Amino acid sequence: MSRRRSYDQYCSAARALDLVGDRWTLLIVRELLAGPRRYTDLHADLPGVSTDVLASRLKDMERDGLAGRRRLPPPGAAYVYELNGRGRQLLPVLQALGAWGQAELGARRPTDAVRAHWFALPLLRALDGEHGLVEVRLDEGDFHLFVGAQEGPVYGDGPAPGEPDARLVLDVDTCTALAQGELGLADAVRAGRIEVGGDGTLAKTLREA
Amino acid sequence: MSRRRSYDQYCSAARALDLVGDRWTLLIVRELLAGPRRYTDLHADLPGVSTDVLASRLKDMERDGLAGRRRLPPPGAAYVYELNGRGRQLLPVLQALGAWGQAELGARRPTDAVRAHWFALPLLRALDGEHGLVEVRLDEGDFHLFVGAQEGPVYGDGPAPGEPDARLVLDVDTCTALAQGELGLADAVRAGRIEVGGDGTLAKTLREA
């Protein structure tokens, strides 16, 4: 049983760190923001985490009311973990961390792992204020964003589950430039660094900008 | 030499956690947002941290470009630690964490330590959009806020270093209610739960609201 180590400070930031300050916890939240995931998928997208630590963190998050465990209906019955409302409210924390860390994110190091959906958070920041389902195509893979969604997953792996309001094709460098604010979304579209497809309102907004 | 343990992920949030994800680091940042502090003062306001961990974290933060060490001019020559620009940019991270953790901050537990200036971050959130030097008086002690400051410390311990634009006298419960958004600033003033003193523009704004 994982003995919780509290800071024992009457301070809301310290309380938050009591719950999500352990190693790997916030990165697990980042993964679960992509919707329900199986244990094995989580383990695959969190290279370096040991099996027992992952299991222990998931148990902690369940007990602390951040996530839940659910059995998928057959066929393909398996357990999946998913954030609940309280867990999804950690999005601003990850956004603040990501915005700050963007300046440290230089070139990719040879030891660095990459997953396509890790670019979802920076892109969501760039699309702040918009609304709709966006499919994103990177060389590293595809994912989709529920821009402006109030409930449910914030993004997901793979192609969009239905007709997206916009399709974006871009590369990692453009992603990084957007995230760092060096490049505006409109500029990137105008410069041809983002290919905008689809015919939803959002696609038109992006093309016209 | 503290061997850095990286997540080795090409993701800005993971990079941020490489730098500030270690235990105590973000709480040290919270302390240093109050301006230059001596080692002993830091140790006193971070109950539970061991001396070697505190020394090690400060060294890491210096090496990573978050903070610096400076010798105060005599008399009272001593070393102080202070955040630089990069470190101060962590304010939004602490704000996001604090906003999320506010919901977990119930009643004070008997084991919880308290310091007056730990209420500075929630109050700054409540005063968002304003500007000026604010002196705050709680039963637990006094501190001051540089509301809307672009550089230098964000808040400080003790009375304001000069004539404040406003003086607030309130209690911890009111602070908590403000931080949770249960209570608006204007409502609190109108309900007499905040005593507003001083004759700066900010004081007038608060009284009129």
Next chain:
DNA sequence: CGGCATCCGTGACGATACTG
């Protein structure tokens, strides 16, 4: 095979003592 539990070596952490 997915989903853990167990074991083990290493390093991080916390408490205390001690030193310039």
Next chain:
DNA sequence: CAGTATCGTCACGGATGCCG
């Protein structure tokens, strides 16, 4: 005052094994 030294304990990472 500002740390360093020492030490016991626990958390972490890696591997392996078990069980449905």
